[in-house]
Amino acid sequence: MDPVRRSIVSRLWDAATDIPCGGFDLPVSKSTATHHFNVLREAGLIRQYYVGTSRLNALRKEDLEEAFPGLLTAIVTADLETAPA
Numbered sequence: 709m710d711p712v713r714r715s716i717v718s719r720l721w722d723a724a725t726d727i728p729c730g731g732f733d734l735p736v737s738k739s740t741a742t743h744h745f746n747v748l749r750e751a752g753l754i755r756q757y758y759v760g761t762s763r764l765n766a767l768r769k770e771d772l773e774e775a776f777p778g779l780l781t782a783i784v785t786a787d788l789e790t791a792p793a
Contacts, residue, residue, distance in 0.1 A: 709783060712736055712744050717753060720767035721784045728762045 709717075712734055719732060734741045745765065748754045755766045772780050 710744070710747075712741075713748055714783065714786075716744060716748060716765070717767065717780070718784050720754065720765060721769075721780065723767075726764040726766040728764055730762075 715734070716732060720727060729741065729745060732741070734744075736744070745754070745756065749756055753768060753772065755768055756763055757766075758764070767780070769780060
C-alpha cells in the first residue's frame with residue numbers, strides 16, 4: 709500500500725472520531741491528497757461525508773472486518789513495524 713494512503717488509514721484507525729481532510733498532516737500537495745482520499749474511498753476503505761462545509765473521513769472498520777477479517781489489523785500492524793524508532 710502507498711505510504712501516504714497507509715498513513716491515512718493508520719490515522720483513522722487510531723482516531724476517536726472522524727477526521728476532516730484538512731486534519732491530516734500529509735507530505736503531499738492538496739490535489740495529491742485528494743487523489744489519495746479518492747483511491748481509498750473508491751477501494752471501499754473509507755467513507756467520506758459532509759458536515760456543513762467540512763468533508764469528514766471515516767474508516768469502514770466493521771464492513772472491512774466482515775468482508776476481510778484481519779486485513780485492517782495487518783495493514784496497521786505493518787505500518788507500526790516499519791515506522792522509524
